[in-house]
Each structure stands twice: as structure tokens, then as C-alpha cells.
Amino acid sequence: MQYIDDYRNNTHIQTLARAINRKVAHEWNIMEICGGQTYAIARYRLEDLLPPEVRLLHGPGCPVCVTSEEVIDHALDIARHPEVILASFGDMMRVPGNETDLLHLKAQGADIRLLYSPLDAVELAAANPAREVVFFAVGFETTIPVHLAALQEARRRKMTNFSLLCSFFAVAPAMEMIVQQPDNRVDGFLAAGHVCAITGNAACRRLAARYKHPVIITGFEPVDLLYGLYRCICQLERNEAQVENAYKRAVPENGNTVAQALMNDALDTVGCKWRGIGYIPDSGFVLKAKYSAYDATGKFPFENTKHLTNTRCISGEIMKGKLCTADCHCFGTECTPEHPAGAPMVSAEGVCAAYYRYRQP
Amino acid sequence: MCLAVPGKIVSIDTSVPELKTAKVDFGGIVKHICVQWVDVQEGDYILAHAGMAISVLDEGEALQTLADFDAIARALESD
Numbered sequence: 001m002q003y004i005d006d007y008r009n010n011t012h013i014q015t016l017a018r019a020i021n022r023k024v025a026h027e028w029n030i031m032e033i034c035g036g037q038t039y040a041i042a043r044y045r046l047e048d049l050l051p052p053e054v055r056l057l058h059g060p061g062c063p064v065c066v067t068s069e070e071v072i073d074h075a076l077d078i079a080r081h082p083e084v085i086l087a088s089f090g091d092m093m094r095v096p097g098n099e100t101d102l103l104h105l106k107a108q109g110a111d112i113r114l115l116y117s118p119l120d121a122v123e124l125a126a127a128n129p130a131r132e133v134v135f136f137a138v139g140f141e142t143t144i145p146v147h148l149a150a151l152q153e154a155r156r157r158k159m160t161n162f163s164l165l166c167s168f169f170a171v172a173p174a175m176e177m178i179v180q181q182p183d184n185r186v187d188g189f190l191a192a193g194h195v196c197a198i199t200g201n202a203a204c205r206r207l208a209a210r211y212k213h214p215v216i217i218t219g220f221e222p223v224d225l226l227y228g229l230y231r232c233i234c235q236l237e238r239n240e241a242q243v244e245n246a247y248k249r250a251v252p253e254n255g256n257t258v259a260q261a262l263m264n265d266a267l268d269t270v271g272c273k274w275r276g277i278g279y280i281p282d283s284g285f286v287l288k289a290k291y292s293a294y295d296a297t298g299k300f301p302f303e304n305t306k307h308l309t310n311t312r313c314i315s316g317e318i319m320k321g322k323l324c325t326a327d328c329h330c331f332g333t334e335c336t337p338e339h340p341a342g343a344p345m346v347s348a349e350g351v352c353a354a355y356y357r358y359r360q361p
Numbered sequence: 362m363c364l365a366v367p368g369k370i371v372s373i374d375t376s377v378p379e380l381k382t383a384k385v386d387f388g389g390i391v392k393h394i395c396v397q398w399v400d401v402q403e404g405d406y407i408l409a410h411a412g413m414a415i416s417v418l419d420e421g422e423a424l425q426t427l428a429d430f431d432a433i434a435r436a437l438e439s440d
Binding site (some may be wrong): 019120152194246250349 | 363364369379380385386387397398406410411412413415418419420422426427428429430433434435436437440
């Protein structure tokens with residue numbers, strides 16, 4: 001396929017792996033941010049091609065994994081309302097809240113649907129005017145504006161039975177939190193190419209300049225990932241800290257300005273809790289008051305009185321680059337994709353699920 | 362979650378100006394994708410994410426990147 005085959009080409013993979021091995025002179029820890037990148041690294045076993053000096057750390061860029069238990073509990077509570085159809089992406093169905101997950105609730109009779117796009121939820125609401133359709137809207141900057149496009153379409157059609165339960169995160173504040181840790185191990189970043197396709201590269205430029213780490217905007221195919229690593233290692237060996245775009249075919253410098261305008265119009269920036277990681281200032285978004293008619297938190301208020309039940313999951317420390325899946329006592333025993341104890345074992349792009357499926361811990 | 366897939370625009374439907382859609386061919390699988398955020402014509406390649414075209418793929422930049430792989434390969438051989 002055009003724009004895929006070249007970036008899975010074995011000759012290019014071998015060339016870049018040899019170039020990396022030739023270039024490395026020191027030990028480096030490089031973090032890929034996005035869960036989609038983590039998945040591809042595990043699937044194509046790219047770590048096996050790297051010299052022992054290069055260690056990959058797997059970052060927090062899986063929104064399914066970092067959505068807090070409290071928000072999952074809120075979604076479960078909304079889905080229990082008999083008039084509600086709760087819809088979301090398939091990945092959200094098995095993420096454990098404090099007591100259960102959406103798939104178990106669906107098995108008990110709740111009307112919960114899996115959809116490919118938030119835009120499909122608008123059609124679902126149009127087809128079910130007597131029901132309340134709530135889309136459990138989870139995502140980083142790549143996905144957030146798609147949810148907002150659905151909101152605007154519902155508004156254009158003057159629909160009153162469509163709302164979003166938002167769990168929206170910003171990537172750059174999490175990267176900043178990681179490099180600010182006193183025991184930070186990250187030397188360089190592979191930034192999430194599809195987030196940058198929306199936001200543009202300004203946030204990466206600020207981060208590289210302020211914290212003196214190279215940031216390489218990187219794609220998702222195996223050749224893209226090795227190319228990002230090669231350019232990151234070239235900079236690290238030269239003691240440079242620049243932003244480079246290694247995914248120029250998809251990421252223009254200024255991103256997608258239409259999507260940015262949608263976000264600026266509809267969202268306020270807030271601090272929020274990342275599952276396993278904790279509170280990060282200015283790292284989330286909520287709908288502005290002018291869109292309260294489409295905000296499920298107002299339509300279906302919820303007070304969470306439950307306390308966190310699973311404290312054994314170490315995924316937060318893994319996503320901060322401090323531990324790896326081999327450090328987890330539950331991995332592959334108490335926690336498997338069939339019976340996940342922590343969120344990163346659920347989504348295919350969660351680091352634990354990717355390692356469970358394609359690698360030894 | 363942030364998966365985005367390249368596809369070729371087959372035809373564009375502008376009958377709803379607020380929500381332009383296109384038939385997009387993903388290696389033989391054709392789906393309707395919203396193209397409201399991108400300036401595209403038939404034959405262009407886009408990246409689709411959750412039903413939305415988020416970016417137009419730039420052929421010139423893609424060729425430049427492939428040329429860079431060849432340059433890296435040549436440099437390895439001449440070392």
C-alpha cells in the first residue's frame with residue numbers, strides 16, 4: 001500500500017539498524033511517547049535490532065491507560081440509566097473501574113455500544129430520539145477535535161439527546177512532568193507524530209529548548225521508528241537538543257489549524273489526574289460552559305464515594321520511565337489481557353498488553 | 362488510540378458544507394471519511410483517524426525521507 005509498504009521495507013529497516021549500531025558510542029535512554037509507537041516497537045521486535053547501549057522507555061501516551069478510575073466509574077454510572085445508550089471505542093470496554101468494567105455491565109443488560117468514530121454516535125442519537133446518547137470521549141490531541149466535530153454536528157442538527165463524557169489529555173505537560181522528576185532517566189524523546197499532526201511542533205520546540213533534550217517527531221511504522229531513533233541518537237552523540245521532524249510526510253510545522261480552532265473554541269485547560277501517574281497541572285481539557293448542554297458531567301452528575309481498590313499496578317512508574325514490565329509481580333499471572341488488573345494490560349497499545357502479546361516481559 | 366491510516370480519496374461529497382465527506386480507499390477497503398479539516402482533491406492521500414482526515418500526506422516530503430534512507434545506506438557502505 002502507498003505510504004505503508006516503504007515504511008515496513010526490510011532493506012530500510014536493516015540500513016537504519018546498522019546505522020544506529022554504527023553511531024552509538026554512549027548509553028542512552030529514549031522514550032517513545034505514544035502507545036501506538038509502543039505497540040509497533042513490540043510487534044516488530046525493534047528492540048532486538050538495537051545495540052545494548054540504547055534502551056527504550058515506554059511513555060504515557062495511551063489515553064485508555066491514563067483515564068482515571070473515577071471517570072470510568074462515572075461512565076459505568078451513566079450506563080446504568082435506563083434511558084441511556086453509552087457508546088465508546090472498543091478499547092474502553094474492558095478497562096477496570098473501581099469495581100467493574102463496561103463489558104460486564106453490558107452483559108448485565110446495559111445498552112453499551114462500540115463505535116469506530118464519535119461522528120457515528122451523532123447518527124446513533126439521530127436514530128434514537130427517545131434515548132440519551134452519551135459518547136465516552138477519551139483521547140489526546142489527535143482524537144479530541146474529532147469528538148468536538150461530533151459535538152458541533154449535533155449542535156448544527158439541534159439535537160438535545162447527545163452529550164460527551166470527556167477524558168481529554170494534553171501530551172506535552174506529561175513529557176514536561178517526566179523530565180522534571182529528580183530521578184528522570186529520559187535522555188531524548190520520540191514525540192507522537194499524530195498528536196503533532198494536530199497541534200503542530202511548537203510545544204515540542206519549547207520542551208527541547210527548556211529542558212535540553214532532543215525531541216524527534218516520529219511516525220508509527222517500523223522504519224519510521226528506527227529513523228526517529230537514528231536521528232535522536234545522532235543528536236545525543238553530538239550533545240545537541242533540537243526538535244527534528246522525522247515524519248514530515250504527515251506532520252506540517254503548524255499542524256491542523258481547523259482542528260486547533262475547534263479546540264480553542266470549545267475547551268478550557270485544567271489540571272487532571274492520570275491513572276497510575278497522578279495529578280499533572282494543565283494537562284487536561286474540559287468543555288467550556290457555553291457547551292454545557294453537551295457535557296454529560298452536567299446531565300448525569302456523579303459523586304464517587306469508592307476508594308481505589310487496585311494499588312498493586314505499577315504501570316504509572318513504567319510510563320514515567322522508572323520501571324519496566326519485568327519489575328511487575330502481577331504481569332502475566334494475576335494481570336493478563338483476559339483479566340486485566342491495570343489499564344495498560346487492556347488496550348492493545350498499552351505497554352503491558354503489547355509486551356504480553358509480542359515479547360517476554 | 363492515535364492510530365491513523367493512509368488512504369486515497371476516491372470521491373468527495375460536499376452536499377453538507379459543514380461536514381464534507383469523502384470515499385477513501387484503504388488498500389481495497391473503502392470507507393466514508395470526513396474531510397472537513399483538509400484541503401483535498403480526488404487522488405490525494407490523507408491520514409484518517411477515527412473517521413476524520415487529520416492530515417494530507419505530502420508526496421515530496423515522503424520521497425525526500427526515502428532519499429535520506431538511501432543516503433544513510435551509501436554512507437554506511439563508504440565507511
